[in-house]
Amino acid sequence: MIDTHTHLLEIVKKELFLETVITEARAVGVTRMIDVAISPDDWGERRELADKYPEVSLTLGVHPHACDRPDLEAALATVEELADHDDIVAIGETGLDWFRDYAPRDVQLRAFEKQLEIARRCGKPVIVHNRNADHDVIEVIRRVTPECGGVLHCFSSGYDIAAQGLDLGMYISFAGNITYKNASELREVAKRIPLDRLLVETDAPYLAPVPKRGRVNTPGFVLYTYAVVADLLGVTTIELADIVDRNATRLFELAR
Numbered sequence: 001m002i003d004t005h006t007h008l009l010e011i012v013k014k015e016l017f018l019e020t021v022i023t024e025a026r027a028v029g030v031t032r033m034i035d036v037a038i039s040p041d042d043w044g045e046r047r048e049l050a051d052k053y054p055e056v057s058l059t060l061g062v063h064p065h066a067c068d069r070p071d072l073e074a075a076l077a078t079v080e081e082l083a084d085h086d087d088i089v090a091i092g093e094t095g096l097d098w099f100r101d102y103a104p105r106d107v108q109l110r111a112f113e114k115q116l117e118i119a120r121r122c123g124k125p126v127i128v129h130n131r132n133a134d135h136d137v138i139e140v141i142r143r144v145t146p147e148c149g150g151v152l153h154c155f156s157s158g159y160d161i162a163a164q165g166l167d168l169g170m171y172i173s174f175a176g177n178i179t180y181k182n183a184s185e186l187r188e189v190a191k192r193i194p195l196d197r198l199l200v201e202t203d204a205p206y207l208a209p210v211p212k213r214g215r216v217n218t219p220g221f222v223l224y225t226y227a228v229v230a231d232l233l234g235v236t237t238i239e240l241a242d243i244v245d246r247n248a249t250r251l252f253e254l255a256r
């Protein structure tokens, strides 16, 4: 079973022991986790984790929340410089967050476009964050379409946005929020996603699924989200894990 989107160093900041977190994930059958970058600043530390834990794959990028920095251009240049590194399976996360607005919109747009260009140049997929920015996210991806596709991660929008993303070669990834009581619309969307474009993630330490909602999320909890999505699709958790494993292996060119 794969957790296609997690932030290991952010979990550590919540004062959990990574060793325990990884052991618990292994115990429930998590065989791979993609550690998604917030910024290139902690690249060295993340490399060390990936060296220590063979099931960890890495991405590199600047999160929309991390864009408000005077040296943004230098950070993007670092992403560009390291993008071809064999250990990097995707560029991101990048995208637009019109909900929190931690960084000015023009700055987020600039960083998003630049990272899509990097993804195109290095032939890697891109991980896209979208909060309250449906149409702008789609418009930018339409303008700078990553040739190797990508993922609309923690998908929380309507089916029309999923359909437009699918047309642009994006995969759709569901996180713990699909297990929430008030997410019935999102569950209907999930039922309509083609099985070969579906991913599952935790976005840990955020968005812990029911029955762990409110706790610090960890990759091991991905099991609960798999169970809910599998139930929606009328397959077993193991069947869904196989489907997502195949999809992630294809999209991120993971070693089998």
Ligand SMILES: [Zn+2]
Pocket: 093, 128, 129, 130, 153, 154
């Ligand atoms: Zn995100």
Ligand SMILES: [Zn+2]
Pocket: 005, 007, 036, 093, 203
């Ligand atoms: Zn994330």
